[in-house]
Amino acid sequence: ETGVTQSPTHLIKTRGQQVTLRCSSQSGHNTVSWYQQALGQGPQFIFQYYREEENGRGNFPPRFSGLQFPNYSSELNVNALELDDSALYLCASSLPQITDYGYTFGSGTRLTVV
Amino acid sequence: DQQVKQNSPSLSVQEGRISILNCDYTNSMFDYFLWYKKYPAEGPTFLISISSIKDKNEDGRFTVFLNKSAKHLSLHIVPSQPGDSAVYFCAASDVRSGGSNYKLTFGKGTLLTVNP
Numbered sequence: 739e740t741g742v743t744q745s746p747t748h749l750i751k752t753r754g755q756q757v758t759l760r761c762s763s764q765s766g767h768n769t770v771s772w773y774q775q776a777l778g779q780g781p782q783f784i785f786q787y788y789r790e791e792e793n794g795r796g797n798f799p800p801r802f803s804g805l806q807f808p809n810y811s812s813e814l815n816v817n818a819l820e821l822d823d824s825a826l827y828l829c830a831s832s833l834p835q836i837t838d839y840g841y842t843f844g845s846g847t848r849l850t851v852v
Numbered sequence: 853d854q855q856v857k858q859n860s861p862s863l864s865v866q867e868g869r870i871s872i873l874n875c876d877y878t879n880s881m882f883d884y885f886l887w888y889k890k891y892p893a894e895g896p897t898f899l900i901s902i903s904s905i906k907d908k909n910e911d912g913r914f915t916v917f918l919n920k921s922a923k924h925l926s927l928h929i930v931p932s933q934p935g936d937s938a939v940y941f942c943a944a945s946d947v948r949s950g951g952s953n954y955k956l957t958f959g960k961g962t963l964l965t966v967n968p
Contacts, residue, residue, distance in 0.1 A: 742895070771955065780856070780941050780958030781896070794955055828895055840886045840943075841956065843895030 740765055742844035744829050750850045751819050757849060759814040761829030764842045769793070769833065770812040771841065772804060775826040787812055816849075824851045855879045856944050858959035866967055871929040873962050875942030878923065882944040886956065887916060887927050890939045899940075900927070932966045939963050 743762040751757050763770050769788045773781035783796035787806035801817040810831070816823055826848050830841035857876045865871045873887075883904040888896035902909040902916045902925070909916050915928045929936055940963075943956040 773956075773958075778960065780858075780943075780960045781956070783955040783957070786955060796955065830895075840888070840898040840901055842898070843888075845893065845895045 742829055742831050742842050744827075744844035744847050746847060747845065748848045748850075750852060753819055753821060753851055755819050756815065756817045757819060759816075759827050759829075759847045759849070761812045761814070761831075761844060763810045763812070763829075763831030767831035767833060767842065768810050769831065770806055770810065771830045771832070772812070772814045773828040773830065773843075774798075775828060775846070776822075777825070781828055784814070819851045821851050824849060853878075854959075855882075856942055856957050856959040858940075858942055858962050860962050861960070862963040862965070864965045864967060865932050867934055868931045871927075871932045871936065871964055871966065873927040873929075873940050873942075873964065875925050875927075875959055876923060877925075877944050879944070879946070879957070880923070881946040882957075884945045884947045884954070885916070885918060885925050886943045886945075887914075888941045888943060888958075889936075890941060890961070896941055929964075932964075934966050934968050937964060937966050 745760045771786040772784040775781040785795040786793045790806045803815045806812045826846040828846045829844045832841045886901040887899040890896045900914045918925045939961040941961045942959040945954040
């Protein structure tokens with residue numbers, strides 16, 4: 739059973755650029771969520787995808803967008819990057835219903851905006 | 853407005869002793885609580901959870917206690933081991949109204965250091 743895989747692991751972008759982060763969900767999981775973890779903070783919910791549709795969104799502007807594909811993998815796109823977007827971006831997969839195991843998180847993509 | 857608070861940024865305990873990590877929440881709609889452990893350069897790893905219909909859940913060395921009236925939960929690790937040294941996050945979710953979307957609201961985390 740494979741876990742959640744994220745790519746790339748590290749990324750440096752310039753302010754104003756666009757970035758795409760990728761996530762492969764754990765086998766059997768059809769729900770993918772994205773979280774942003776700024777330095778010294780807990781992860782913050784960006785949005786969730788279920789059956790290829792956005793299924794809930796946190797307090798993030800529209801320049802944060804996503805996709806889920808038929809194989810349940812997902813992308814997070816951020817346009818017009820700002821310095822404050824520098825953070826660890828975590829992808830988490832799960833089954834749609836509550837389980838005793840919560841989410842399975844990937845190791846994250848460390849994004850630095852300069 | 854921080855809905856999940858972990859007021860202790862760090863905690864240091866001796867190997868073999870008990871570690872107690874605390875978490876407070878303000879949103880009375882939260883009905884499912886989880887603890888995650890995070891090592892550097894890794895994603896959070898699920899540790900243990902508790903539903904609001906319970907006040908205690910045990911899994912080996914880990915026990916989570918929930919006090920709904922105080923909106924407080926705690927994680928007890930007994931006995932603590934050096935390998936337990938990590939950042940521990942408390943997270944909460946509102947399952948009943950979320951349908952298939954149970955987003956997690958996290959605290960800022962507590963760095964636990966277990967000294968040999």
